[in-house]
Amino acid sequence: MTDESKAPQSSEPSQPTAPAAATPAPSAAKPVAPAAAAPAPVLVPLDNELSRRYRERFGAAIQDALEDRKQSILIVDAAQLLEIARYSRDQERFDLLEDFTAVDWPRRERRFDLVAQLYSFAHNTRLRLKAQIAATEEAASLTAVWPTANWYEREIFDLFGIVFRGHPNLKRILLPDEWVGHPLRKDYDILQQDTAWVRENLGIESGQ
């Protein structure tokens, strides 16, 4: 309770930025911009050996290098994600694709973030690659670099509807094959379901 009442108070003294901070809706669409505008120390530019090597090698394809809560993030061009992945594995020794997922920012022009967590056994370090992609675009499959990407990409395809070019077996993995819709998109309501499928296959009116 006390913290609730404190929160608006603490934002009040900074009068000029208060209106901007009071509109969380547009800021939800852009992950980077609001943090950069507000004086939040959590997100800082990343400038170390690693990011310099990537920048040297890929130039403008490395759109940004950031550090959020001491974790390294590279924002990369989706068109070059495959080359960057291969370089990461072969040259930087990120031999494990620890996780691969997506985040939906529907108000953004290229609405999806592809997010890959890389781990290096040799250096015991992690690196996060993020690439923006539009709903109409296809992403390059990472299965050729890390075979473990196979099921991750099927899951992303299933729940977000992002198509991976070059994937050996791209089909739904968690939901039924005939299901219509991609539940982890932000415009898919939590109560929404493929009622036609539920009626036909389960013989009930609603799965809820």
Add this chain to the structure above:
Amino acid sequence: MTDTVHDDAFEKADTLFGADELVINMGPQHPSTHGVLRVKLKLDGERVIGSECVIGYLHRGVEKIAENRTYQQFAPYVDRMDYVAAVSNGLGYCEAVEKLLMVEAPPRARVVRTILAELQRIASHLLWLGTHALDIGALTPLFYCMREREEILKIFEKYCGARLTTHAFRIGGLQYEAYDTLEKDVERFCEDFEARVQEYSDLLTGNSIWIGRTRSIGLLNAADCVALGASGPILRAAGVKWDLRKQAPYAAYDQYQFEIPVGSRGDTYDRYMVRLEEMRQSRLICLQAIANIPPGPIMARVGKVLKPPPGEVYHAIEAPKGILGYYIVSDGGTQPYRVRIRPPSFVNLQALDKMIRGHLVTDVVAIIGTLDIVLGEVDR
């Protein structure tokens, strides 16, 4: 080396009778699949020449639910993923949100968390050992394993009132103070447990049937483990000395001495030996931890309404089954913008196809068992 073995078997199986291949369904309702897992097996005679996993029967949309709950409200849901190791799930989630909030649980909370998480590791491995042995045809270990697991569940029950889906931890620390006899209970369990592990070992380790059913079955070498993302005991059995408790210590693991057991061949027997030794090491961690539970608060100063600063965090822990990762994105609101759970079972199951090719149908049962999957976590 292992690859050539696989390929030879594959070639031979392909041409053995010149007969058409047979596709059969294993599951989704099959006692050895440990839940609702369906495996389509492509067979030549009794030999597996290909397979495909069909999963999703337990999909509940946990990640979608997370976006519609507050940070605290979502915490009990993670218990229902790997429901035989709920404490570990909760530990990973709470620590991930704490990282997002940039707070740290007090030392006392961290030690109690470590004790419970290690007891949970033992409980998870015990259930694995009992059912895995049962799958292979050894009935007795199940009774012994359940007996010991019961003692651990009793400790959980005394601590937080629940046995399985415990919701033992809170974001920022603990809700409940360690009860008066926690140390004594854990100590008593640990005292008995050393001899008990030896009993399982006496039953199985030198047993020729056990060896026959597990040696050189389901080989997965280190390179394949890394390529396929297999982690936890599977990776360690392949000879990689790697454990997040050592690589990136969380909770209070940096304070304790313990060994990381590794195998050499990466077969089902090695994975058995690794998990058996992990139980012994967990017992040692528990004993060290109860010897010195620091006094002090059990809850960090976090508000009742959590609004993490916008941004994102990835936090992974060494769950009993492997790397359990949480990737949480905050937009500054009271509900997470996105919660991604990297479940060890889901990723480890992907290695099944590679492991069962060339083996007999009976070995498929042993290999599903050795993967130690929980379908609640695979499907989420």
